[in-house]
Amino acid sequence: MGWALALHGGAGDIPRSLPPERREPRLATLRRCLDLGAAALRDGRPALDVAELVVRELENCPHFNAGRGSVLTTDGTVEMEACVMEGGTLRCGAVSGLSTVVNAVSLARLVMEKTPHIYLAFDGAEAFAREQGVETKDPSHFITEDNIERLRQAKEANRVQIDYTQPMKGQEAPKETQAPMDDKTGTVGCVAVDTAGNLATATSTGGLVNKMSGRIGDTPVVGAGTYANALCAVSATGKGEEIIRHTVARDVAALMEHRDLPLRDAAARVVAGAPRGTVGLVAVSADGEVCMVHNTTGMFRACATEAGHAEVGIWTDADANGESVSVGL
Known part of the structure; x- marks a missing residue:
């Protein structure tokens, strides 16, 4: 066992x-957040604190589809x-439907810790944020020029876009999954297990470009x-409607719980069972396994793990540019 x-x-x-x-700023942010999270775990911080800390940093990076970089609805709002x-x-x-909260992940934690509820949305969530004194900004703070252009392209093509999706060369993708070549933002998430074996997960997003x-x-x-339980913690990304239909995060935990599968086998089975091109996830187990x-x-x-393994990557195989390599911490 280890963090x-x-x-x-x-x-x-x-x-x-x-x-x-377009690639390097995202990889640099992932490396920085990995260092930050690993240092916090080495210092004995609880897993929930670490997951929140890392996701806050990712929300503050305009290159990802969360917080400052959130994509726009069909009405041009966040x-x-x-x-x-x-x-x-x-x-x-x-929480859902936030338009002024700088770090949605921290408001979600406050809902967990300060209310008798699990889920707050839209005006109620915004009112709770004001009551709790969390940092807010005018909605214009979250509307970047890149995302204005993404919305313009999506409207022009009558598309609703998911993260990092583009039509295949010479082949038109289905309308619901098309996206222009420069649509390069992504949902963010973090899973962690601390030295005491406590598990936690945090996920944050701006949703779909041109969503209703x-x-x-x-x-x-x-x-x-x-989803997280005593066996694992999971954060998913991809096409939300498919992830909901396939209860992706819970199914990983359920296969571990009811079929006694190891984390890697459970995660691989769940992802393989979803439509191709729609799902990705990160997960950790109580014994420190990473998937x-x-x-x-x-x-x-x-x-990163306490045993010394660390990796930053994009694709499934290493290449000459080193986008999937082991790095020292």
């Missing part, structure tokens, strides 16, 4: 031709959502995009 953590920055059809100026869960206690908190106002995805749905698996072309991801 471990894994984090992701979205999954999808990430082309190997992704230019360095509707952020997040969820946290603690494995040993099954305590959880979730009021649409809620998998991220805040406990058991779909986010990062996807049925998409790639997934921005990173992990």
